Structures are given as structure tokens and as C-alpha cells.
Amino acid sequence: MAAISVPLHSEPNILSRLIGRPTSAIGLIVLVIIVAAAILAPVIAPYAPSKLSIASRLHAPSLAHLFGTDDLGRDVFTRMLYAARTSLSVGFSVVVLSSIIGTILGLTAGYFKRLDTPVSRLIDAMMAFPDILLAIALVAALGATAVNVVVALGIVYAPRIARVVRASTLVIRELPYVEAARALGVPTPVILIRHVLRNVTSPLLVQGTFIFANAILAEAGLSFLGVGISPDIPTWGTMIATGRQYMDQAGWVMMFPGAAIVVTVLSLQLLGDGLRDLLDPRLAKDI
Amino acid sequence: MLRSILNRLLGMIVVMALVVTIVFVIVRVTPGDPAAVMLGPDASAADIAALRSRLGLDGSIAEQFGRYVLGVVQGDFGQSIFLNEPVTTALAQRAEPTFFLTVFSLLIATAIALPVGILAAYKRGSIFDQATTTVAMFAASVPSFWLGLLFIQFFAVRLGWFDTSGYGGPDASFAVRLNHLVLPALALGLVSSALITRFTRASMLDVLNDDYVRTARSKGMSEWRVVLKHAFKNALIPIITVIGLTAALLISGAVVTETVFGLPGVGSLVVSAVLRRDYPVIQGALLVIAGLYVLVNFAIDMLYLVVDPRVRY
Numbered sequence: 001m002a003a004i005s006v007p008l009h010s011e012p013n014i015l016s017r018l019i020g021r022p023t024s025a026i027g028l029i030v031l032v033i034i035v036a037a038a039i040l041a042p043v044i045a046p047y048a049p050s051k052l053s054i055a056s057r058l059h060a061p062s063l064a065h066l067f068g069t070d071d072l073g074r075d076v077f078t079r080m081l082y083a084a085r086t087s088l089s090v091g092f093s094v095v096v097l098s099s100i101i102g103t104i105l106g107l108t109a110g111y112f113k114r115l116d117t118p119v120s121r122l123i124d125a126m127m128a129f130p131d132i133l134l135a136i137a138l139v140a141a142l143g144a145t146a147v148n149v150v151v152a153l154g155i156v157y158a159p160r161i162a163r164v165v166r167a168s169t170l171v172i173r174e175l176p177y178v179e180a181a182r183a184l185g186v187p188t189p190v191i192l193i194r195h196v197l198r199n200v201t202s203p204l205l206v207q208g209t210f211i212f213a214n215a216i217l218a219e220a221g222l223s224f225l226g227v228g229i230s231p232d233i234p235t236w237g238t239m240i241a242t243g244r245q246y247m248d249q250a251g252w253v254m255m256f257p258g259a260a261i262v263v264t265v266l267s268l269q270l271l272g273d274g275l276r277d278l279l280d281p282r283l284a285k286d287i
Numbered sequence: 288m289l290r291s292i293l294n295r296l297l298g299m300i301v302v303m304a305l306v307v308t309i310v311f312v313i314v315r316v317t318p319g320d321p322a323a324v325m326l327g328p329d330a331s332a333a334d335i336a337a338l339r340s341r342l343g344l345d346g347s348i349a350e351q352f353g354r355y356v357l358g359v360v361q362g363d364f365g366q367s368i369f370l371n372e373p374v375t376t377a378l379a380q381r382a383e384p385t386f387f388l389t390v391f392s393l394l395i396a397t398a399i400a401l402p403v404g405i406l407a408a409y410k411r412g413s414i415f416d417q418a419t420t421t422v423a424m425f426a427a428s429v430p431s432f433w434l435g436l437l438f439i440q441f442f443a444v445r446l447g448w449f450d451t452s453g454y455g456g457p458d459a460s461f462a463v464r465l466n467h468l469v470l471p472a473l474a475l476g477l478v479s480s481a482l483i484t485r486f487t488r489a490s491m492l493d494v495l496n497d498d499y500v501r502t503a504r505s506k507g508m509s510e511w512r513v514v515l516k517h518a519f520k521n522a523l524i525p526i527i528t529v530i531g532l533t534a535a536l537l538i539s540g541a542v543v544t545e546t547v548f549g550l551p552g553v554g555s556l557v558v559s560a561v562l563r564r565d566y567p568v569i570q571g572a573l574l575v576i577a578g579l580y581v582l583v584n585f586a587i588d589m590l591y592l593v594v595d596p597r598v599r600y
Contacts, residue, residue, distance in 0.1 A: 121302055125309060130542070132539045133542055137569050240433055254436060269427065
């Protein structure tokens with residue numbers, strides 16, 4: 001059943017072309033470094049993430065503590081590495097979940113003419129809610145856990161995927177080869193997966209990259225507000241929330257996690273821009 | 288024209304109805320009984336039943352929905368559990384800071400983005416253009432609440448130019464309140480200017496090479512007039528769209544930024560409502576903000592009809 005998998009035929013090609021562009025190359029390299037640092041956190045981290053040391057609380061950055069220590073004497077650099085694990089996996093899970101929901105909605109609206117109007121109106125209505133606000137409400141209803149933050153943000157960003165998938169599906173549906181497949185009596189699910197979905201992967205990949213960036217910002221916002229992931233778990237957002245209380249004496253506690261967000265989101269955006277220019281020439285209008 | 292307006296109006300009403308439905312559903316996805324969750328483990332059965340009826344959670348789902356819709360249509364969003372006042376009153380009291388914060392941020396964002404975006408497109412490929420693109424992308428990556436914290440630290444604490452937090456109390460003059468809005472509006476506006484700048488630049492690039500721009504130039508018209516009158520006017524539609532979109536994003540940003548700056552707005556109301564599980568307030572805020580978004584979108588669609596006579600719905 002190799003045919004069911006949806007490979008990007010030109011994947012090696014795309015990768016080399018991405019690296020050929022200075023901006024997307026930088027984005028990709030920085031992102032790889034951040035992901036590697038997150039995965040290798042237990043190896044790289046100089047201390048244990050929750051090792052308390054009252055004697056060394058709020059120490060300024062030094063050789064012993066690269067990014068200083070927080071109010072409980074915990075090493076900020078170490079905690080940032082562990083926070084990267086949470087923030088990145090939340091962001092990535094949001095991309096996966098919103099892609100699944102959004103693809104189903106988008107394929108339905110785009111392929112079945114009768115369902116287009118109701119599904120599209122539902123998408124419009126969901127897009128009417130500001131992302132953080134809807135996420136806050138959903139997390140409030142579901143309960144504040146990391147999984148529920150992913151569920152909430154997945155629902156919040158699904159309409160964006162749905163719009164992109166719907167737009168592509170509308171075009172692909174009318175293409176001769178899809179018509180031919182229909183005429184040959186290929187079952188609809190097979191047409192949808194083999195012929196429509198695999199041609200939607202490019203815009204999906206582009207949109208997914210931007211949603212990754214947005215999800216990281218949104219998760220940080222929720223955690224900062226204290227309505228998302230529990231403050232005991234280090235994420236970049238919760239670290240900023242802690243550091244905020246000691247901003248006057250120890251700016252580094254909130255400064256470095258914020259910088260980590262900026263760098264990660266920026267590299268995702270650079271990568272997303274590069275992917276869009278390469279994969280979606282219609283949209284590659286110097287935006 | 289009339290047909291287009293009616294078409295859009297109908298679409299808007301359908302979306303509004305769906306928005307109300309979504310808001311209704313959100314509280315119902317709470318695992319377990321929201322009333323029991325709100326009152327905690329020690330509550331008596333009678334108290335829980337009383338709160339259930341206050342929350343409109345008694346009766347069948349259809350009954351609950353009917354009651355909710357009927358209330359919303361009449362402008363009754365229910366009672367806040369903790370503030371002991373109607374949700375509409377609570378929202379109205381908190382509307383001012385949020386409104387001004389959104390408007391000022393949008394003004395700041397547009398005031399930066401339009402000239403910068405136009406100039407970047409006009410001088411395409413120049414150092415200015417490249418710097419603009421880079422800075423815009425950078426700005427879009429900064430969490431507005433974090434930028435707000437940095438602003439507080441620098442402008443309020445270190446330089447002492449502004450108050451660190453609050454809205455100046457209930458009797459504060461407009462000037463004092465304005466002073467409290469400067470930093471949050473700047474933080475939000477700077478971050479949001481990125482998107483508008485990118486779109487302005489892109490849509491200006493689209494039109495700057497068009498025939499009529501060349502014609503205008505060959506007529507000997509001044510560059511100033513060519514760019515602003517002929518090109519900009521035609522680039523306006525995508526720009527209006529993205530400004531409308533930014534307005535919606537700003538409300539989202541306002542939720543977090545208000546909390547950072549201690550502004551007593553709708554955003555901080557929602558956050559405290561979440562922490563206290565005051566569901567009617569969360570629902571009311573969602574309803575009002577999503578409703579406003581739908582209205583703004585409708586207004587933008589109507590604006591298209593005016594700006595571009597070719598547009599039909």
C-alpha cells in the first residue's frame with residue numbers, strides 16, 4: 001500500500017533549494033539547532049531543571065550560570081532547554097491536530113458541493129473568535145492541562161488549514177485527472193486521499209509552518225496569563241511569568257525565555273516564507 | 288448593489304447564529320458539571336442545583352439552548368457569578384480601556400505601516416526595502432506581552448516617563464488615562480505593524496508595474512501623485528482587508544497586554560473570569576468580541592463595494 005503514503009516527490013530537491021536561499025537557510029539551521037537542543041536537553045543542561053539552590057538565587061549571568069538563576073536559584077539556561085521541549089512539542093502537536101481537523105473540514109467543503117456552504121459558514125464563525133480568547137475559553141472549559149492546551153489551539157487553528165485545503169480542493173476537483181478517476185468509478189475516499197490530498201500537501205506544509213509559529217506565541221501567552229500549562233512545568237511562557245516578578249532586580253529571568261520565543265518564531269517564519277515561495281508560486285508575491 | 292448588500296447581510300446573520308451556537312457549546316464541553324466544579328467539593332446538592340439554574344444549565348439541552356438564544360437576542364447575556372451583576376454591565380464597564388487600546392494600537396500600526404510599506408515597495412530591492420522586510424518579520428515574532436514587559440522596565444521603571452500599571456483610578460482625567468495607554472498601545476501597535484507593512488508593500492508592488500501607473504507617469508504627473516493617487520488607491524483593497532484582520536488580532540493581543548499593564552479592560556476581565564470559572568462572563572466576552580469581528584468584516588465588505596465598483600457578492 002505504498003501508494004497511500006503521501007510523499008513529497010521533490011523533497012530532496014526542495015531541501016536543497018531551501019538551503020540555497022540565505023534567509024530560509026538561516027531559519028532552517030536555527031530551527032534544527034533549537035530542536036536538537038530541546039531533544040538533547042538532559043545531555044546539554046549543566047544542572048537539573050528543578051534543582052533548587054536558595055544560596056544562589058537571582059544570580060546574574062556568569063560562567064557558572066550562562067543565563068543566570070531564577071528566584072529559586074534554578075539555572076535559567078537549563079530550564080530554557082527543558083521549556084523548549086514543552087513549547088516545541090505543544091506547538092508541533094497543535095500543527096498536527098489542526099491539520100487533521102482542518103483537512104477533513106477543508107476536503108469536505110471543497111469536494112462536496114452541497115456541504116460547501118454549511119462547512120464554510122462554520123469556518124467563518126470559528127474564525128470570528130480571536131485565537132487567544134477562544135483558546136482561553138476552551139481551556140477554561142476543558143481544564144488547564146498541556147493536552148487541553150493542544151486541543152484548544154488545535155481547534156482554534158483548524159479553520160486556517162480548512163480554508164487553505166478547501167481553496168486547493170476546489171481547483172483540484174475540476175482537474176481532468178480527477179474527473180477521469182471519477183469516470184472510472186474510483187471510490188470517493190480513494191480519490192480524496194490519493195488524488196486530492198497529495199496535491200494539497202504543499203499549501204498544507206506552508207500553512208502548518210506558520211501555525212507552528214503562531215501556536216508557540218499563543219501557548220506562551222496562555223502560560224504567561226496562568227490559564228494554560230501549569231506554572232510548575234517550565235515553558236517559555238511560564239518562565240516569563242515567573243521572571244516578571246523579579247524584573248527590576250533580575251531582568252535576565254524573563255529576558256532569555258522571551259528571546260528564545262523570538263528566535264524560534266522568527267526562524268519558523270523565515271522557513272515558512274521560503275517554503276511558500278518554493279512550493280506555492282501563486283502566493284510567492286514578495287509578501 | 289442592493290443585492291450584494293442583502294447577500295452579505297444574510298451571510299452575516301448565519302455566521303452570527305453559528306457564533307452564538309459555538310459560545311453556547313463551549314461551556315457544555317466542560318467535563319462533569321460546571322456548577323459542581325465552580326462550587327468545589329464541599330458544596331451541598333441544593334447549592335449546586337441553585338447554581339445550575341442560575342447558569343441556565345437545568346432542563347434539556349434544547350431548552351437550555353432556546354433560553355440562551357432568547358436571552359442573547361434580547362441583549363441578556365446572563366449574570367456574572369462572582370461580580371453579582373449582569374454580564375452586559377460588567378462588559379460595558381470594562382469596554383473603555385480595551386476600545387482605546389485597540390484603536391490607538393491600530394492607529395500606531397497603520398501610521399507606521401502605510402508609509403514604510405509604500406516606500407519599501409517604491410524603492411524595491413534597496414537597503415531600505417530589505418531592512419523593512421527584516422524588521423517586519425522580526426516584529427511579527429515578538430510576543431507583545433514580552434515587549435510590554437520590556438517597555439515597562441525601560442520607560443516606566445528606569446526612565447519614569449509613565450506609570451507602570453493601571454488606568455489611573457475611577458476619577459482619573461482623560462489625559463492621565465491616555466498616559467496609561469501609551470506603552471501598551473505602543474507595544475501592541477509595533478508588533479501589529481509588521482503584518483500591515485508586509486501587505487502594503489506586496490500590494491503596492493502588484494500595482495506599481497501596472498499600465499495605468501506607467502500611463503500616469505508618461506503624462507508627466509509628479510511621482511508623488513502617481514504613487515499615492517494612482518497606485519495606492521488601487522492597492523487599497525488588500526490593505527483594507529489586512530487592517531481589518533489586524534483589528535481582530537489586536538483584540539486578541541489586548542487580552543494579554545491588558546494583563547501585563549494592569550488595564551481594567553475586557554481582556555483582564557476574561558482572564559480573571561477564567562481563573563474564577565465565571566462562565567457567563569467568558570461567554571459574554573466571546574460573544575461580544577466575535578460579534579464585533581463579524582460586524583467589522585461586514586463593514587469591510589461594504590467598504591469594498593465603495594472602493595471598487597467592480598466588486599459584487
